[in-house]
Amino acid sequence: MKAFTRHTGLVAPMDRSNVDTDMIIPKQFLKSIKRTGFGPNLFDELRYLDEGQPGKDNSQRPLNPEFVLNQARYQGASVLLTRANFGCGSSREHAPWALEDFGFRAIIAPSFADIFYNNCFKNGLLPLVLKEEEVDELFRAVESVEGYALTVDLENQTVATPDGKIYHFEVDEFRRHCLLNGLDDIGVTLEDADAIQAYEERRKQEAPWLFPAG
């Protein structure tokens, strides 16, 4: 997995709450058996005016000029600023895959849906929670200053604005550690293989019906 330590990038503001995973990557693109290539269809129904289909040449499709990621000033954005409950809905990991493939490295919101939040960390994408007032402040700043960039520092758990203001965010120690070091968490878990086996042995005595194959 890709590590995340510190990242400075242009911010794109997506001013709506409850952005769901169907909106992030519509179902027709979930038929792929790969992990890559979802970026061109990120926010497909908001981004284009016609209906997207796998295999369709996206460069020929009419863009929705009102959608934030289509605006000239946000081209190349790698930090997404958004509202509460981002990523609600299905467990599809295609949502973080699409965001990552598009070029986002960090997402800032007042809250995230649980499964989506968890999925991001497995893909080198950092979802970070700031207070509602702080997110409001950032929305105002991004909209008023063209080229507004933020520096996200996972080591120190901070977000720094161009004028030197620092916001602090919380993140679980385990997730932080894995993301900072780009660790494969299956490998980390398998270091505890003995503990897993010991648990299974004990459980077979307590609840043998859970192990019908013995």
Place this chain on the structure above:
Amino acid sequence: MGEGVSARNGGSTMSGKTLYDKLWDSHLVKERADGSCLIYIDRHMLHEVTSPQAFEGLRLAGRTPWRIDANLATVDHNVPTTGRENGVEGIEDPISRTQVRTLDDNCNEFGIVEYGMNDQRQGIVHVIGPEQGATLPGMTVVCGDSHTSTHGAFGALAHGIGTSEVEHVLATQCLVQKKSKNMLVQVDGELKPGITGKDVMLAIIGKIGTAGGTGYAIEYAGSAIRGLSMEARMTMCNMTIEAGARAGMVAVDDTTIDYVKDRPMAPKGEMWERAVASWRELKSDDDAEFDKVVHLDAADIEPQVSWGTSPEMVTNVGDRVPDPANESDPIKREGMQRALKYMGLEPNTPMTGIQLDRIFIGSCTNARIEDLREAASILKGQTIASTLKQAMVVPGSGMVKAQAEREGLDRIFIDAGFEWREPGCSMCLGMNPDQLGEGEHCASTSNRNFEGRQGFGGRTHLVSPAMAAAAAIHGHFVDISDYYDRAG
């Protein structure tokens, strides 16, 4: 209908345990120095959409599944609901065909039991687990699908996971987790006739919001919940994710045990007795404390219909489409305006005045046998409105379909003008050809009314099966209570 918040004793050991605490403790393999926990997974369900990349990951890393017999797979999201005679080769969409075939190949390669497309046990993953007894009380159940919360109805700890975690469970039989907080949703009193688990759950979501349960595991309790069938409890636990919580659960009682008994994969004989004795403990202690408690009075719950593009945008069938002008929070107001624009609805329109184009009875929320019986009881001897373009029933599994046919329910649906389809997710998400057209309104028994969910530009209204059936007859929503009052 007050909402109380009771603080937990800072984790002190003085109070009893909740059902969630018990399930967590019995599956804790190890708590690591950084506070993260390894939780053991008893049952892992797989389907074709969220698993291919996980199997590929295993292969690339040269890993093998930790415990094959804990896995059970089926194809549901992509499968067509008509014309299955030609098997997987007959699936028209080549990308869907590849995905279905990829699961077949992966299950073959790793030796995982799979109910393939034309196996009678095939169906929506959350319908077949309980049906086969693959879901048992006291288990941890996971699947790469957010509606895995359904299985919590059995006093199990069940939740959805992403594809990386599917790979993690395959390789280690564990997940790395952080414990959630405890929420109790207590519904007491008696439900009015015709009010289903679906209405109760939509009312809960309307009350606490789609992020109300974020960070919590929810236990549903109270006399109204005790009075619900297993299938209605599954409907409620299913939509727990729509309330923001990953896991929902109901304590074990006789209803649970009667349902599980004699299922193909349930324990038998002396092992059954032992299991039941242990399952009886699967309830919250009387002195357990919850981080948050929400009360609803069952008698207040009316038939529910969603009007917007989020499951919390829901109201009583007798009410009107809300007016954003009355909303003081600017972000919410804008969300409402956007939703009404997408739905093509004017504020203050009576919910019963919304004209419908299609009716969908199906999905892991409401495609079990009781749901079909409920809808059929309304449709018996009736015909659907001529203004409808389509009405369809998609049973949750091949077993549900066969049972319904034994009871003659298929005839009732077909005679009324419904299409009777093969099992799968179908129009719940329209990954197969079953989709809404742009601008079409659909009364749907599924769980999500997100923009584009059932088809590009499609407009979903979430309702119970009885409400969908009554709406099919009239071409618009009607208050189902009227039917029951007349009958009663």
